[in-house]
Amino acid sequence: MDDQITLLRELQDLDQKLNRIDQDQHKLEAERREIDAEVMRIREMVEALQKSITELEGQQTELRQALDREQANVVKAEQRLPEIKTQKEYLAVLKEVDTAKKLVRDLAEQSAQKNAEIQGLEQEVEEKQQAMEALESQSAERCREIEEALKSFEGSRQSLSEQRQAQIKPLSRNLQRNYQLLMERRGGIAVVEARNGTCLGCNMHLPPQLFNSLLLAQDIKTCPHCNRLLFVVRDA
Ligand SMILES: [Zn+2]
Structure with missing residues (x-):
């Protein structure tokens, strides 16, 4: 992922x-x-x-x-x-x-x-x-x-x-389509960082479970508030 x-x-x-x-x-x-x-x-x-x-x-x-x-x-x-x-x-x-x-x-x-x-x-x-x-x-x-x-x-x-x-x-067709829609509807920002349990796209708190699974990088996750695709930056 x-x-x-x-x-x-x-x-x-x-x-x-x-x-x-x-x-x-x-x-x-x-x-x-x-x-x-x-x-x-x-x-x-x-x-x-x-x-x-x-x-x-x-x-x-x-x-x-x-x-x-x-x-x-x-x-x-x-x-x-x-x-x-x-x-x-x-x-x-x-x-x-x-x-x-x-x-x-x-x-x-x-x-x-x-x-x-x-x-x-x-x-x-x-x-x-x-x-x-x-x-x-x-x-x-x-x-x-x-x-x-x-x-x-x-x-x-x-x-x-x-x-x-x-x-x-x-990228899969679905992901392409999803990304494209978000770009159009979310002011040209479809992929955002999640930091300290918050989506930096809409500044809303993410459910802890969701944030944790992001850290594990099991799947592509979306913000439940703005639907943007989330990523986390891990310390090198
Ligand atoms: Zn968001």
Whole structure:
């Protein structure tokens, strides 16, 4: 029975190593996803800003066209002034010139505002792009490390799995199944030491008779409280 329990303990060591690899792998994959998400987030902000700039530039073009038209109107109206015969018509054209000039001023002001807005956004885009590039170059090294680590995990997993197969083979089907169930249901610990009459898996006292038979190593025993497979460490 000592042989079986030794095999089980070694098997559990292998399984715990495999579990740690899985956990480390998930952590690294999560970290990589976070880096990707952060880069993506900044990229989307840049794209949204660029879209706003394009819209503003469209509005700016329209404003400039309106401005050109109004300026042409001013020139045209002013050219008519010398040919005007009546005072009434003269005043009307003057008023027309005035209105057009005021419109030109308004449009020029709006256009200047648009320009300022566009410049502000362009600066923001530049800042975001720099932040994105900085993040990408900072995280490039980390992403390479993660990639390397994941590759090496794959290698370790392969060799541990092979060891595991060899380890589990000599165990009876029942014992294999029992062990597997306990691993799943008891937080990855199926085989535990019993010491001073206590199961170290659940910290409950074992019946003295059970503990004594463990010392004699007659059979594989399970803890009556947590069902884990028990072993005792004898003084060398
Ligand atoms: Zn127990």
